Amino acid sequence: MAGVGCPFGDIGCQRTYSTTSAQFRTVVGMNDDHLNVCASAEWGAFLAETIFPTVLDGVELGDDLLEIGSGPGLTTDLLKTRVAQLTAVELDPTLAASLATRLDGANVEVLNADATDLPLPTDRFSAAVSFTMLHHVPTVERQDRIFSELARVVAPGGTVVLNDSLGSDALRDFHHDDVYNPIDPSTLEARLALAGFADTNITVNEFAFWVHARV
């Protein structure tokens, strides 16, 4: 499915924080062509107008930010305007190569790598973020490895922001040909503490959760 449609098919996952039903319909309505939706102006606008203000405004990202699971890079486009240097880690080689080409010359380094085993130095980053990515990680153990890796590569005092949709039958159906392993946010405080985080703040609404945690 990669290369034809968005390999993750979950643009509808993030359909509301404070969004209107009209915004919801706009995003979900374009989901037939997944890649086009993942890279669409509508998704970019939804990120810019709803998700980022809700999840990131007021968060100190510092000057050396890590993003994991950048996909086609609409989150990356927004993040790079907020920091001096951004590193985007993407598992899919085609998506990573495409993003690296598109952002050549920008303040972004794109790495084709697995966030469960980051080829990056300990204490390097001022902060790290993940948007609409964790439910694509197939096991709880691998999700926990990602948390541990984020705790390792972010310097003490740095913030990690994790955002994803809540699990639902509809989204499970939507991911019928893809990995779908949504996180139960009630498990996160303990899991993040085990990974080495402190000051974990978890917000949940009807559709999504977002976490601010400090290393």
Ligand SMILES: C[S@@+](CC[C@H](N)C(=O)[O-])C[C@H]1O[C@@H](n2cnc3c(N)ncnc32)[C@H](O)[C@@H]1O
């Ligand atoms: C649904 S996309 C989200 C893209 C972007 N963050 C957004 O919100 O528009 C999830 C991305 O996470 C990537 N991903 C999944 N598991 C990963 C891992 N272990 N390491 C790095 N990237 C991963 C997928 O390849 C995919 O591109």
